[in-house]
Amino acid sequence: MASCVANELLHKIKQLSILLPINVCLRRRCSTSSKQRDSQRHLTTKSSSEKLVGVVGLEIHAQISSNSKLFSGSPVCFSAPPNSQVSFFDASLPGTLPVLNRRCVEAAVMTGLALNCTINKKSLFDRKHYFYADLPAGYQITQQRRPVAVDGVLTYSFLGGKKRSQVVRKHVQIKQIQLEQDSGKSLHDDVHSQTLIDLNRAGVGLMELVMEPDMSCGEEAAAAVRELQLILQALGTCQGNMSEGQLRVDANVSVHRPGEPLGVRTEVKNINSIRYLARAIDYEIQRQIGVMQRGGTVHNETRAYDSKSGETIPMRDKEGLQDYRFMPEPNLPPLIVFEDNATLPPGVDSSQVVVVQKIKEGLPELPSVKREHLVQAYGILPEHSFTLVNEEGLMEYFEEVMKATRKEPRKVIGWVMNELLGQLKQQDMSVSQSPISPAALAELLELQETGRVSSSGAKQVFQVMWGSSGKTAEQVIQEQDLGLVSDATQLHNICQKVVDSHPTEVHAIRNGNAKVLNKLMGLVQRELRGKADPVLVMEILKQKTRGGGC
Amino acid sequence: MSAFRLTGLCSCRGVSLKVIESSCNLSRNRRGCLQRPLLNGTRLFSSHSLNSKVNLNIIPADLVDKLERLALVDFRTKEGLACLEKAIRFADQLHLVDTSGVEPMDSVLEDRALYLRNDTETEGDSAEELLKLAKNTVEEYFVAPPGNIPLPKREERTAMLKHSEF
Numbered sequence: 167m168a169s170c171v172a173n174e175l176l177h178k179i180k181q182l183s184i185l186l187p188i189n190v191c192l193r194r195r196c197s198t199s200s201k202q203r204d205s206q207r208h209l210t211t212k213s214s215s216e217k218l219v220g221v222v223g224l225e226i227h228a229q230i231s232s233n234s235k236l237f238s239g240s241p242v243c244f245s246a247p248p249n250s251q252v253s254f255f256d257a258s259l260p261g262t263l264p265v266l267n268r269r270c271v272e273a274a275v276m277t278g279l280a281l282n283c284t285i286n287k288k289s290l291f292d293r294k295h296y297f298y299a300d301l302p303a304g305y306q307i308t309q310q311r312r313p314v315a316v317d318g319v320l321t322y323s324f325l326g327g328k329k330r331s332q333v334v335r336k337h338v339q340i341k342q343i344q345l346e347q348d349s350g351k352s353l354h355d356d357v358h359s360q361t362l363i364d365l366n367r368a369g370v371g372l373m374e375l376v377m378e379p380d381m382s383c384g385e386e387a388a389a390a391v392r393e394l395q396l397i398l399q400a401l402g403t404c405q406g407n408m409s410e411g412q413l414r415v416d417a418n419v420s421v422h423r424p425g426e427p428l429g430v431r432t433e434v435k436n437i438n439s440i441r442y443l444a445r446a447i448d449y450e451i452q453r454q455i456g457v458m459q460r461g462g463t464v465h466n467e468t469r470a471y472d473s474k475s476g477e478t479i480p481m482r483d484k485e486g487l488q489d490y491r492f493m494p495e496p497n498l499p500p501l502i503v504f505e506d507n508a509t510l511p512p513g514v515d516s517s518q519v520v521v522v523q524k525i526k527e528g529l530p531e532l533p534s535v536k537r538e539h540l541v542q543a544y545g546i547l548p549e550h551s552f553t554l555v556n557e558e559g560l561m562e563y564f565e566e567v568m569k570a571t572r573k574e575p576r577k578v579i580g581w582v583m584n585e586l587l588g589q590l591k592q593q594d595m596s597v598s599q600s601p602i603s604p605a606a607l608a609e610l611l612e613l614q615e616t617g618r619v620s621s622s623g624a625k626q627v628f629q630v631m632w633g634s635s636g637k638t639a640e641q642v643i644q645e646q647d648l649g650l651v652s653d654a655t656q657l658h659n660i661c662q663k664v665v666d667s668h669p670t671e672v673h674a675i676r677n678g679n680a681k682v683l684n685k686l687m688g689l690v691q692r693e694l695r696g697k698a699d700p701v702l703v704m705e706i707l708k709q710k711t712r713g714g715g716c
Numbered sequence: 717m718s719a720f721r722l723t724g725l726c727s728c729r730g731v732s733l734k735v736i737e738s739s740c741n742l743s744r745n746r747r748g749c750l751q752r753p754l755l756n757g758t759r760l761f762s763s764h765s766l767n768s769k770v771n772l773n774i775i776p777a778d779l780v781d782k783l784e785r786l787a788l789v790d791f792r793t794k795e796g797l798a799c800l801e802k803a804i805r806f807a808d809q810l811h812l813v814d815t816s817g818v819e820p821m822d823s824v825l826e827d828r829a830l831y832l833r834n835d836t837e838t839e840g841d842s843a844e845e846l847l848k849l850a851k852n853t854v855e856e857y858f859v860a861p862p863g864n865i866p867l868p869k870r871e872e873r874t875a876m877l878k879h880s881e882f
């Protein structure tokens with residue numbers, strides 16, 4: 167019995183560490199005040215500045231999912247041969263002019279609407295000047311003065327609370343969303359002391375989302391970015407793949423005491439995944455708190471995140487405070503978008519206008535709505551619905567299983583969350599890599615429903631199926647002889663045997679101590695090597711121990 | 717017109733008009749600074765110090781140095797700087813115009829409709845032609861120095877360029 171309890175505990179601990187990033191595992195609340203001890207860091211906490219908290223603002227660049235670039239007709243494609251997708255305009259040859267891509271405007275408006283922004287009917291383009299080899303023109307066309315969308319809000323959630331099972335909802339204000347050009351790519355060749363420039367990416371459309379510094383730690387930032395990723399993917403405006411650079415996040419981090427003015431901020435770059443985002447921010451907050459506690463000052467600088475060491479290091483190439491000399495883009499008139507068809511000027515070509523109403527009507531189902539629907543349709547808990555939508559492919563998996571089994575959704579959720587997701591997380595696999603297909607899992611669940619196998623037996627079958635690709639549940643049950651014994655005669659005989667050999671226990675039961683039935687049940691199970699159908703056995707034992715014998 | 721005189725005296729690496737543009741911009745910003753609330757802190761920073769000094773018709777050497785770094789232009793000689801000052805004074809004539817209640821124009825194209833292109837691939841297959849333009853290429857990549865080469869200090873620059881043809 168003791169080993170059972172220990173196993174349960176171990177399983178729970180494993181689950182906990184699987185579902186959470188390591189450095190947050192020990193935290194109860196999202197708090198990066200210096201009071202919290204972090205198992206990975208070795209900073210000693212002094213009682214003097216215990217109230218310093220982190221302030222995090224994000225600058226996100228989302229690459230617009232389109233066929234061609236923002237201001238030219240060059241193709242947009244990942245991993246093409248270097249400089250094979252560059253037009254004369256992209257290379258900034260004199261005499262070329264920008265021509266705006268309608269799809270990019272629609273994408274920006276769609277994203278603005280999904281994030282509850284006000285769409286500026288008239289927005290303007292500007293030039294932002296700086297010199298770098300991957301920016302051939304010496305300036306980037308952006309929308310600094312009047313962007314296409316402003317004043318939005320992103321609502322995001324994460325699992326918090328004592329058991330990390332409560333859905334905590336937060337908001338972050340979106341200051342603006344603007345259209346701008348991407349720069350080319352620089353590959354640093356330290357061996358030959360040169361930089362190789364590939365302009366394929368130069369001119370690709372980006373949406374820059376500027377968020378207010380409403381967040382206070384890495385967990386919040388990670389959850390916000392995850393939600394944004396889901397929204398952008400649902401809209402189809404950006405594929406949101408951070409490792410491929412389709413979604414780039416820079417974090418502005420500072421620390422201060424609540425109520426006091428904001429501290430000096432640093433910009434953290436080179437973050438390639440959501441997990442690293444959380445770690446980078448938390449590291450930077452701790453670093454700044456450490457600096458402050460030692461009586462130093464935080465410098466306004468740009469730092470790069472090094473995923474190997476988990477630290478942020480100052481970036482060499484950034485010179486002090488840049489003056490970008492913003493000026494209006496002289497080659498582009500203002501961008502006008504129309505509210506609805508009624509406000510359109512007469513006789514205008516439909517391919518020459520962007521109508522906000524039309525885009526609003528065409529918005530697909532957003533993740534928050536999806537979660538609500540899941541809760542309504544299946545009666546599952548909000549935290550489960552949250553995880554279903556959050557994990558790539560998990561919702562589809564769950565719905566596939568539901569189609570093929572009569573089992574209750576809440577029970578199916580248990581299997582999907584614990585057995586399936588648990589295994590996936592442990593082996594760092596995605597849902598699409600699961601060796602057990604939804605149909606196979608559904609079959610196993612059906613077999614359990616019909617009493618072919620006990621619930622603990624089913625778990626064993628699951629494990630075996632995981633390790634042996636393609637075997638069906640039925641096959642495993644037969645091979646491992648895990649099928650429940652439901653043969654009445656056999657059960658009766660064994661029960662009788664047990665009852666006959668334990669008169670003391672039977673006596674106790676007859677006297678009202680029903681708990682002893684469990685002991686007898688245990689003995690029967692031992693006889694049958696755990697394959698007795700517990701419901702049937704209990705019935706039979708109760709019958710036999712009721713006064714009067716067989 | 718001073719614009720053309722400027723071309724002769726300043727070695728601006730082929731962007732002489734930009735100098736006029738940016739100086740015009742500075743004075744326009746100054747105007748904006750007086751009449752409308754500050755919208756963009758960073759952008760107006762440079763014009764702010766210009767604001768206090770330009771009335772004396774002297775542009776501080778630090779500001780000249782900063783402009784040279786930002787725009788990679790070279791005012792070189794005293795004549796060059798005098799030219800700049802004259803250009804600013806020329807643009808200052810804008811202040812004589814009463815623009816109260818008038819929306820600033822930031823593009824002569826403001827009454828035109830912005831043409832929207834369909835999202836189709838129509839170009840971009842120019843790798844060979846473009847790479848031919850570069851002196852240095854490595855396997856279809858353009859070659860650049862490892863990072864931005866910092867502009868030499870003012871004194872060093874003067875010494876370096878003393879013997880140049882411009």
